[in-house]
Amino acid sequence: xxxxxxxxxxxxxxxxxxxxxxxxxxxxxxxxxxxxxxxxxxxxxxxxxxxxxxxxxxxxxxxxxxxxxxxxxxxxxxxxxxxxxxxxxxxxxxxxxxxxxxxxxxxxxxxxxxxxxxxxxxxxxxxxxxxxxxxxxxxxxxxxxxxxxxxxxxxxxxxxxxxxxxxxxxxxxxxxxxxxxxxxxxxxxxxxxxxxxxxxxxxxxxxxxxxxxxxxxxxxxxxxxxxxxxxxxxxxxxxxxxxxxxxxxxxxxxxxxxxxxxxxxxxxxxxxxxxxxxxxxxxxxxxxxxxxxxxxxxxxxxxxxxxxxxxxxxxxxxxxxxxxxxxxxxxxxxxxxxxxxxxxxxxxxxxxxxxxxxxxxxxxxxxxxxxxx
Amino acid sequence: xxxxxxxxxxxxxxxxxxxxxxxxxxxxxxxxxxxxxxxxxxxxxxxxxxxxxxxxxxxxxxxxxxxxxxxxxxxxxxxxxxxxxxxxxxxxxxxxxxxxxxxxxxxxxxxxxxxxxxxxxxxxxxxxxxxxxxxxxxxxxxxxxxxxxxxxxxxxxxxxxxxxxxxxxxxxxxxxxxxxxxxxxxxxxxxxxxxxxxxxxxxxxxxxxxxxxxxxxxxxxxxxxxxxxxxxxxxxxxxxxxxxxxxxxxxxxxxxxxxxxxxxxxxxxxxxxxxxxxxxxxxxxxxxxxxxxxxxxxxxxxxxxxxxxxxxxxxxxxxxxxxxxxxxxxxxxxxxxxxxxxxxxxxxxxxxxxxxxxxxxxxxxxxxxxxxx
Numbered sequence: 001x002x003x004x005x006x007x008x009x010x011x012x013x014x015x016x017x018x019x020x021x022x023x024x025x026x027x028x029x030x031x032x033x034x035x036x037x038x039x040x041x042x043x044x045x046x047x048x049x050x051x052x053x054x055x056x057x058x059x060x061x062x063x064x065x066x067x068x069x070x071x072x073x074x075x076x077x078x079x080x081x082x083x084x085x086x087x088x089x090x091x092x093x094x095x096x097x098x099x100x101x102x103x104x105x106x107x108x109x110x111x112x113x114x115x116x117x118x119x120x121x122x123x124x125x126x127x128x129x130x131x132x133x134x135x136x137x138x139x140x141x142x143x144x145x146x147x148x149x150x151x152x153x154x155x156x157x158x159x160x161x162x163x164x165x166x167x168x169x170x171x172x173x174x175x176x177x178x179x180x181x182x183x184x185x186x187x188x189x190x191x192x193x194x195x196x197x198x199x200x201x202x203x204x205x206x207x208x209x210x211x212x213x214x215x216x217x218x219x220x221x222x223x224x225x226x227x228x229x230x231x232x233x234x235x236x237x238x239x240x241x242x243x244x245x246x247x248x249x250x251x252x253x254x255x256x257x258x259x260x261x262x263x264x265x266x267x268x269x270x271x272x273x274x275x276x277x278x279x280x281x282x283x284x285x286x287x288x289x290x291x292x293x294x295x296x297x298x299x300x301x302x303x304x305x306x307x308x309x310x311x312x313x314x315x316x317x318x319x320x321x322x323x324x325x326x327x328x329x330x331x332x333x334x335x336x337x338x339x340x341x342x343x344x345x346x347x348x349x350x351x352x353x354x355x356x357x358x359x360x361x362x363x364x365x366x367x368x369x370x371x372x373x
Numbered sequence: 374x375x376x377x378x379x380x381x382x383x384x385x386x387x388x389x390x391x392x393x394x395x396x397x398x399x400x401x402x403x404x405x406x407x408x409x410x411x412x413x414x415x416x417x418x419x420x421x422x423x424x425x426x427x428x429x430x431x432x433x434x435x436x437x438x439x440x441x442x443x444x445x446x447x448x449x450x451x452x453x454x455x456x457x458x459x460x461x462x463x464x465x466x467x468x469x470x471x472x473x474x475x476x477x478x479x480x481x482x483x484x485x486x487x488x489x490x491x492x493x494x495x496x497x498x499x500x501x502x503x504x505x506x507x508x509x510x511x512x513x514x515x516x517x518x519x520x521x522x523x524x525x526x527x528x529x530x531x532x533x534x535x536x537x538x539x540x541x542x543x544x545x546x547x548x549x550x551x552x553x554x555x556x557x558x559x560x561x562x563x564x565x566x567x568x569x570x571x572x573x574x575x576x577x578x579x580x581x582x583x584x585x586x587x588x589x590x591x592x593x594x595x596x597x598x599x600x601x602x603x604x605x606x607x608x609x610x611x612x613x614x615x616x617x618x619x620x621x622x623x624x625x626x627x628x629x630x631x632x633x634x635x636x637x638x639x640x641x642x643x644x645x646x647x648x649x650x651x652x653x654x655x656x657x658x659x660x661x662x663x664x665x666x667x668x669x670x671x672x673x674x675x676x677x678x679x680x681x682x683x684x685x686x687x688x689x690x691x692x693x694x695x696x697x698x699x700x701x702x703x704x705x706x707x708x709x710x711x712x713x714x715x716x717x718x719x720x721x722x723x724x725x726x727x728x729x730x731x732x733x734x735x736x737x738x739x740x741x742x743x744x745x746x
Binding site: 064069295312316322325328 | 412413414416417418419437441442446449450456457458667668670684685686688689691692693695696698699700701702703
């Protein structure tokens, strides 16, 4: 099996666990936050900077690379690792999430999904087999099964039909697989219905994937509902396989996910808001483009040891953002990714030395305090 | 004197010379190309990357920093070096060029120039004294005298009046100077009239500046006319002082300038065209965003040893440019600046080992050959 998981330590109090994800492009300590490189680049960042930050795995998007530059061009370049000069692990999504997000531009059938490109309106078809073919051409270490990410809210009958189709599609992905150096992860769906989540998890586990993702969350539902779905799902997933909560990337969601047994996370949020001049701190945000920071010569986040915070002031970063300078986007993106990757590394340490519950409680207390202030 | 020049070697055949510019922030081997960091950042690049490329001095723009973030904010940050995290030499222009480029938005009087901001239309006043005050607040190693960069073409009488005023303004700049750790360079004007160029040079030399710039060239005139103006001016400048040709940054202009005794150059061109997906090669350009490069897995320039060319293909760079990814701008900007800085380093080597005429002839032959192809 190309991708395996070693469970290193379980928290004796919560569901949190520390492990190692073994991939053809190196080991990934978990729990882990994966920076997103949608178009074969983590926006504004170089591969060397990602390594400096401590990233061992990144995510890239099948839908985008299929449209531009085309997966054949990436394949002929020697695969995505070679194309983008990243020799550590890569996970690709299936394209499903993007295609379903197109709304009126797509049509779902049992065979697959017909959709129009958001770029030029050209017509395309994506199916389990096609999603595997594209991801095999990209050559990621971890490919995702082609699933339907159902909308929220949605009727129970819609979700039920959708999750059954997602299972059939997941099985077709396994049948279509030809590469032995790429793992396919199944994706649990089931909307906000705990029993449907359980049903989806059981069906996928019976197909014996090397890893499981939980999809269809962080789609607009209240946080407690997301946590409830995690609590319904995770206990049904094998402890010997990695668990990946898709599309989540704020410190509160990360720590709550880890507490419930999640190993992997990804989100565009840290780089997206960075480009708007918003800086993530461990417990919140500051909008450095705002006027109060014009003469603030302190670092973005007090106590942060990242390249940006060691060398530049809020005043300088604000100036760059206000004048639309690319280097400003680099500095905020660097900080935001560093903060999340190191946040996860600190969480992992606390699981290893059995202080995770303390770290968790301290985090919750600090969040509460900041909200009161 | 805060900035001095050591002449290391003169070409026995041409006017080319190798030297060292000594500044409060380190020595700069000359001839040198200075990357432009208009708004306290060389667009898309980090200070570490500029050092990696071999840059020992960069240029920044007084007009832009005066408007945003304001020179007081830069001063309170500890000066421009500290603000932008660049501990090597910085040259600032006087703001004159930008102000005169505003056209209808500015009004010239003996006292100075009233202008409206290109950003918000607010009214401002720039004079020799004010230009020195701002540049002293910025704390650059080399400040430029406040001059009028006359338009091209222009009547002889206009140019004559303008250059006389430029001399009076240059003298006022020296009177206004209070910092001993900053040098002010005078700027020779005189339009496209060789005798007026000579007149301007003589007047400025009599004021004994630590360095001299040649301004008002590369403003739309044919190349031979620029070279004629250099030949009229340079012989009147002292051999013990550095000579700076403003606003020039293509390999043919650089080598022709060096041949005529120029030591310093700057231009926004390499970074500006990089952002449009145009790559500079030693003898020309390639527009990597064009379709023929979609499946071209070779480096931007064959034989180039820069970070971009060592690690990425034309196909990848094209993909990034086509998808508006910041990292693409970083890669093309890096290459273009590396190419020019290393082009100058090779020229300097050839002056030192007395092969400059061969290097020059080979360059001219290759340019001619490419034009025929």
